[in-house]
Amino acid sequence: xxxxxxxxxxxxxxxxxxxxxxxxxxxxxxxxxxxxxxxxxxxxxxxxxxxxxxxxxxxxxxxxxxxxxxxxxxxxxxxxxxxxxxxxxxxxxxxxxxxxxxxxxxxxxxxxxxxxxxxxxxxxxxxxxxxxxx
Amino acid sequence: xxxxxxxxxxxxxxxxxxxxxxxxxxxxxxxxxxxxxxxxxxxxxxxxxxxxxxxxxxxxxxxxxxxxxxxxxxxxxxxxxxxxxxxxxxxxxxxxxxxxxxxxxxxxxxxxxxxxxxxxxxxxxxxxxxxxxxxxxxxxxxxxxx
Numbered sequence: 379x380x381x382x383x384x385x386x387x388x389x390x391x392x393x394x395x396x397x398x399x400x401x402x403x404x405x406x407x408x409x410x411x412x413x414x415x416x417x418x419x420x421x422x423x424x425x426x427x428x429x430x431x432x433x434x435x436x437x438x439x440x441x442x443x444x445x446x447x448x449x450x451x452x453x454x455x456x457x458x459x460x461x462x463x464x465x466x467x468x469x470x471x472x473x474x475x476x477x478x479x480x481x482x483x484x485x486x487x488x489x490x491x492x493x494x495x496x497x498x499x500x501x502x503x504x505x506x507x508x509x510x511x512x
Numbered sequence: 513x514x515x516x517x518x519x520x521x522x523x524x525x526x527x528x529x530x531x532x533x534x535x536x537x538x539x540x541x542x543x544x545x546x547x548x549x550x551x552x553x554x555x556x557x558x559x560x561x562x563x564x565x566x567x568x569x570x571x572x573x574x575x576x577x578x579x580x581x582x583x584x585x586x587x588x589x590x591x592x593x594x595x596x597x598x599x600x601x602x603x604x605x606x607x608x609x610x611x612x613x614x615x616x617x618x619x620x621x622x623x624x625x626x627x628x629x630x631x632x633x634x635x636x637x638x639x640x641x642x643x644x645x646x647x648x649x650x651x652x653x654x655x656x657x658x
Contacts, residue, residue: 404541408576432597437569450547455568459601
């Protein structure tokens, strides 16, 4: 049985990615799109500067959900769907929050949002986690 | 101009990726994921994993080689300059550990136009060396001004 019930807020995650996170994430993921790692290129295509990878922010959402609900167990997250909106930038805090929307046996469903500077950069995110019985 | 939909239903060859312990560590250090099961084989085995285990979103690392070529396929004819990553969905099954060989097969699920935007929706299915499914993905790219 899960300790969670619908309406519970999950523990929030606050992260301020440093200036070089997009470079390190590019190396880790293999996504070297210049909008993430080249300030001048990003500005030339109309962005305020280099932006974080959406999948990096989705990675934070996955991390926050698993930490809050299952103590970071890598088996816990069963499903995660997100919509990317706007953009997020390094050197500004990202806050991941969530609310439990349903519990069915060992399954917990959470609505998750990632915001930066008041803007929702990931929204309509639904995470489904399995809580281990022990 | 009507959007080109020739690629709908098309599949591409599977892409094979061998998962390495240091690559999992590199990914986890960027995300500041600190659970020792992602770094130390003994810690991973103590929790019932075969070896150092990848966090769920590591799936983007072993899937990337499959999804990249799809976006460049002339049948898809996707305008990169106007493209944004609109949405992403993953559904996980078997955990992925260091030493696993993961094969990812991409398919084109949908291409459609809505309010002047092109929606390009791709699916991916990843299986391990035993043929067990590890993750299934839905990747939505949006192109402005089609």
